[in-house]
Amino acid sequence: MGARRPPTGHDWKLLAESCTTLLERVPELVDEHLGQLFDHSPVYARVLPYDQQWREAEEAIRIGIETISAPRDSPRRDLECAEDAGRRRARQGLPLDLLVHAYRNAGYLVWDALVAGTAGQKPDRLAALMRSATMVWSAVDAQAQAASEAYRATEAELRRRTDEQLQALLDALLEGKATPGLAARAAAGLDLPEHGPYAVVVLRAERREAAERPLRGAGFRFIWRMRADGEIGVVALSPGQGLDGVARALDGRCSGPGGISPVVPGLAELGQARRLAELALRTCPPDAASVVRLDQRMPTALVVSQPELADRLVSDVLGPLLELEPADRAVLLETLDVWLTCEGSAGRAAARLYCHRNTVFNRLRRLEQLTSRSLARPRDLIEMTLALDAYRLSGNRR
Known part of the structure; x- marks a missing residue:
């Protein structure tokens, strides 16, 4: 804060007399002070009504003058007053640079008034005042610093509270709470349109990396929320x-x-979007490393949304395969998966599997025999495709 070191003896007596005389002019100094502030920036006039600003300025200037000549061990009322002012101005939204300017301006006015008060008097009075200049300006600096520190602390607390409130609003939307006015408040706080295209992204926690998440793209914006079980991104689209x-x-x-x-x-509708994004995530196998869209995984989403039916589908369709040796079963299911990925092309599937196309045909025929289904019949093909998805997503490797 800066230690106040008031003069002693004769100098202190002369300074105290000057300050006592100056106290009578405080109302005049306040008028001049506020006038100069309002000329400097119109923001001052918008912060508070003039009468309230006048009362606060009068108290601060009076306490500041009294502090200049107060004994060394006196309580620092000027610093307490400055801290209160810093907290108030932060809550009122006055920029910090204007707060500091106000303290500097008041300091200049008080100093000029002290100097003017010695004009025409004995030279020793002006000399004593000059010897006190460092102490006077140290007091002004300490006040400005105290106000600034209180301002920054309050600003940080206000920002934290605002962030928490916005996060709470966003969480409520993602939970699908139907609170009146919730979407409008969130839109105003997050600077987003209440109505417009949105999507939600859900990432699984155990695969989350520390890599920086995208915040913006071509025509869209991400807002990310961390959760214990994953990470959620709200996407505002054009x-x-x-x-x-x-x-x-x-x-x-x-x-x-x-x-x-x-x-x-x-x-x-973010709550609905979150649930659908979570459903899309559930269509990813446990060892997957991709981000998938629900609109491109609808059949699989139907499977994972009904776990009991999915289990029965696996048992009914793939039951005989589950009795095979794990290595044998894995080869057959991999062949089916690759053949489906290659859109039913045995040649392309063989290239991916590093085998002859006849080998692919033989494995597929064996699958048909074990499941009593034909890959040439659409309904059977659908059942086998969905059963394969259900089996892989269940993580079951019996």
Whole structure:
């Protein structure tokens, strides 16, 4: 804060007399002070009503003058007053530089008034005042510093509270709470449109990396929320924009797995979007490393949304395969998976599996025999495809 070192003896007596005389002019100094502040910036006039500012300035200047000539061991009322002012101005939204300027301006006025008060008097009075200059300006500096520190502390606390409030609003939206006015408050606080295209991204916690998440892309903006079980991103899209850009922005920035919801029409629907993004995430196998879109995984999403039926589907369709040796079973299921990925092309599947195309045909025929289903029949093919998804997503490797 800076130690106050008042003069002693004759100098202190002369300074105290000057300060006592100056106290009578405090109302005049306050008028001049506020006039100069308002000329410097119109922001001062918008902070508080003039009468309230006048009373606060009068108290601060009076206490400051009294402090200049107070004994060394006197309580620092000027610093207490400055700290209170710093906290008030932070809450009122006055920029910090204008707060510091106000203290400097008041210091100049008080010093000029002290000097003017010695004009025409004995030279020893002006000399004593000059010897006190360092102490006077140290007091002004200490006041400005005390006000600044209190201002910054209050500003940080206000920012923390605001962030917590906004996070609480966003969490409530993601939970799907139907509170009146919730979406409007969140829109105002987050600087987002209440109505407009949005999507939600959910990343699984155990695969989360420390890599920086994207915040913006071509026509969209991410807002990320950390949770114990994962990470959620709200995506504000431009009108008419799809999810391709979102998927590209996440590609390479997230190790996966993750899920992207379909587009919803506003903040009030974020709860639904979160649930759909979580469903998309559930379509990712345990060892997956990709972020997937629900609109591209609908059949699989139907499977994972009904766990009991998924288990029965696996048992009914793939039951005989589950009795095979694990290595044998894995070869057959991998062949089916690759053949489906290659859109039913045995040649392309063989190239991926590093085997002959006849080997692919033989494995597929064996699958048909074990499951009593034909890959040439659409309904059977659908059952086998969904059963394969259900088996892989269950993590069951019996």
